[in-house]
Amino acid sequence: MIKVELVKLLRRPRTWISVVLTCALPLIVAVFITVTHLVPPPGQGSAFLSAVLQDGALYPAAALALVLPVFLPVAVAVVAGDSIAGEATEGTLRYLLVRPVGRTRLLVAKLVSVTVYVLLVVLAVTFTAYATGVFLLGPSEAAAVGQAPGAGLPGGAVGGSGPGLGGQAPTAGQAAGGAVTSLSGAPLSLLQLTERTAGAIAFITVSMLGVAAIALFLSTITDSALGSALGSLAALVASEVLVTLNAATVVQPYLPTRYWLAWIDFFRQPVFWRDIQRGFGIQALYVIVFLAAAWANFSTKDITA
Amino acid sequence: MITTRALVKRYGPVTAVRSVDLDVREGDRYGLLGPNGSGKTTLVRMLLGLVYATSGEIEVLGLRMPRHAREVLPQIGALIEEPAAYPHLSGRTNLTLFDAAGPGGGTARRTRRQRVDEALEQVGLAGVGRRPVKAYSLGMRQRLGLAAALIRRPRLLILDEPGNGLDPRGIRDLRELLAGLNEAGVTVFLSSHLLAEVEQLCTRVGVLDEGRLVLQDDLAALRAPTGRIVLDTPDADQVAALLDGQVEHRDGQQLLVRYSDAAALNTRLVGAGLRVSSIGAQQRTLEEIVLSVTGTGSDHIAGTP
Numbered sequence: 001m002i003k004v005e006l007v008k009l010l011r012r013p014r015t016w017i018s019v020v021l022t023c024a025l026p027l028i029v030a031v032f033i034t035v036t037h038l039v040p041p042p043g044q045g046s047a048f049l050s051a052v053l054q055d056g057a058l059y060p061a062a063a064l065a066l067v068l069p070v071f072l073p074v075a076v077a078v079v080a081g082d083s084i085a086g087e088a089t090e091g092t093l094r095y096l097l098v099r100p101v102g103r104t105r106l107l108v109a110k111l112v113s114v115t116v117y118v119l120l121v122v123l124a125v126t127f128t129a130y131a132t133g134v135f136l137l138g139p140s141e142a143a144a145v146g147q148a149p150g151a152g153l154p155g156g157a158v159g160g161s162g163p164g165l166g167g168q169a170p171t172a173g174q175a176a177g178g179a180v181t182s183l184s185g186a187p188l189s190l191l192q193l194t195e196r197t198a199g200a201i202a203f204i205t206v207s208m209l210g211v212a213a214i215a216l217f218l219s220t221i222t223d224s225a226l227g228s229a230l231g232s233l234a235a236l237v238a239s240e241v242l243v244t245l246n247a248a249t250v251v252q253p254y255l256p257t258r259y260w261l262a263w264i265d266f267f268r269q270p271v272f273w274r275d276i277q278r279g280f281g282i283q284a285l286y287v288i289v290f291l292a293a294a295w296a297n298f299s300t301k302d303i304t305a
Numbered sequence: 306m307i308t309t310r311a312l313v314k315r316y317g318p319v320t321a322v323r324s325v326d327l328d329v330r331e332g333d334r335y336g337l338l339g340p341n342g343s344g345k346t347t348l349v350r351m352l353l354g355l356v357y358a359t360s361g362e363i364e365v366l367g368l369r370m371p372r373h374a375r376e377v378l379p380q381i382g383a384l385i386e387e388p389a390a391y392p393h394l395s396g397r398t399n400l401t402l403f404d405a406a407g408p409g410g411g412t413a414r415r416t417r418r419q420r421v422d423e424a425l426e427q428v429g430l431a432g433v434g435r436r437p438v439k440a441y442s443l444g445m446r447q448r449l450g451l452a453a454a455l456i457r458r459p460r461l462l463i464l465d466e467p468g469n470g471l472d473p474r475g476i477r478d479l480r481e482l483l484a485g486l487n488e489a490g491v492t493v494f495l496s497s498h499l500l501a502e503v504e505q506l507c508t509r510v511g512v513l514d515e516g517r518l519v520l521q522d523d524l525a526a527l528r529a530p531t532g533r534i535v536l537d538t539p540d541a542d543q544v545a546a547l548l549d550g551q552v553e554h555r556d557g558q559q560l561l562v563r564y565s566d567a568a569a570l571n572t573r574l575v576g577a578g579l580r581v582s583s584i585g586a587q588q589r590t591l592e593e594i595v596l597s598v599t600g601t602g603s604d605h606i607a608g609t610p
């Protein structure tokens with residue numbers, strides 16, 4: 001069943017259109033930066049963006065930061081929200097179930113398919129951004145490497161920022177040629193950068209699974225794909241509002257978007273693990289809870305669509 | 306093949322199916338008749354485990370449903386209301402995906418291709434299997450749905466309104482296909498609101514009215530001669546005079562005569578020098594039978610055989 005779901009995912013035009021569009025945003029941003037040589041000052045704007053003129057190799061990280069707040073969750077919510085509700089609307093759900101495909105199996109296959117989709121988008125963004133960074137923005141310029149620690153990091157957005165942030169002396173100015181500067185100012189070798197980018201990709205993918213689980217749950221409740229996609233996005237917006245609200249401090253550690261930006265901590269030297277671990281934990285919790293709810297609802301539901 | 310006992314389905318305050326005792330025997334061509342909204346679709350969905358019964362028992366192929374869905378459903382081909390397919394994929398790809406979705410998903414590619422070819426051939430879609438389904442007409446989609454039902458060579462076909470969307474030729478093709486499969490040992494259970502469709506194909510009928518099974522019997526028994534002869538004659542007056550007292554009804558040249566043997570009556574009339582245009586035993590049409598048990602006649606609740 002998983003294979004069937006993957007074929008359906010990969011042969012659907014929507015999948016590829018959304019991948020291309022998501023990759024296009026960082027490309028457009030890179031073109032503007034190349035033309036104007038204007039980047040946000042360190043500490044403002046999207047994460048990493050202020051550093052990309054010095055380090056083209058950091059552009060994948062900057063690109064992920066660009067697509068993470070809106071593009072990625074919207075795409076995931078649409079795909080996951082459509083997963084059961086879309087089949088119900090199309091009428092194919094009843095034919096799958098009488099094949100028979102077990103209802104639990106179908107849910108699992110859908111979740112795997114959404115996971116593959118997220119990975120596909122994130123990897124596509126990373127690779128196109130790497131190519132963009134290297135070709136348009138150029139490889140790292142040693143002269144500028146030691147620039148501000150915590151470059152481009154929107155301090156408030158990361159909440160409990162790591163000890164490395166701005167704390168370590170910016171002594172990395174003499175980084176060996178080709179090395180990329182970490183947010184903490186220490187140099188990162190290409191291998192380290194690759195490892196950390198992989199870590200960031202994993203973290204972002206898992207972050208999106210929380211959204212996917214919520215959308216999948218809503219998708220079993222309604223036969224409207226639009227309803228479940230918008231419902232899960234509404235949950236994310238609510239979470240974002242509460243994350244910035246001081247009065248809601250009590251619930252903040254449990255909000256799905258609370259640790260979304262923790263992947264930035266992979267680019268510190270050394271990696272600042274606390275928020276990353278919490279981020280993984282909270283997403284695992286959301287996936288388990290909403291998948292269980294989806295299963296409980298779907299496995300006892302009358303399929304009348 | 307299909308047995309239900311005191312089957313009830315309530316949706317909130319609405320009772321869709323009221324204590325139905327269905328009895329479909331092996332080799333039957335069973336037609337479930339009833340006006341729209343009489344509960345046919347709900348009943349079919351319960352047989353297939355899509356909708357859960359409120360109370361009562363269902364046995365299909367000798368096993369309880371929905372508990373044994375995994376063993377029962379692979380032996381059933383089903384068409385439930387409209388056919389459904391993934392519109393951007395070809396008819397062939399759709400069949401391949403549906404076949405791969407159920408148990409035995411790991412069937413060798415060649416076996417599967419053979420099965421798909423065979424099913425497309427059976428329904429007359431062999432020429433257009435590669436076209437995307439969104440380019441199909443309603444009739445072609447219905448044929449594709451039928452192909453999906455046939456692909457596993459089922460022992461039992463459960464078809465909900467199989468004639469929908471088909472033109473007269475398509476309906477005839479369908480009738481011949483189902484009759485052929487039935488001769489090869491496949492039990493056919495279909496629901497319809499088209500009396501003619503059922504009358505021409507089925508050997509056994511059930512009539513559902515407001516959720517109750519008000520009639521269930523062999524078509525031959527229902528249409529047994531009524532002990533009356535229908536007679537067409539240009540000499541209606543003389544015939545009426547000769548058979549005084551036995552003529553029950555007269556409509557122009559047509560007479561309804563209480564008489565058991567048409568041949569004997571014919572000999573007698575011709576012997577008396579009277580002309581006969583046509584003569585034959587009266588049979589009730591299915592329409593008359595159904596109308597007599599539905600609507601106002603809902604006191605005709607049939608006992609189970």
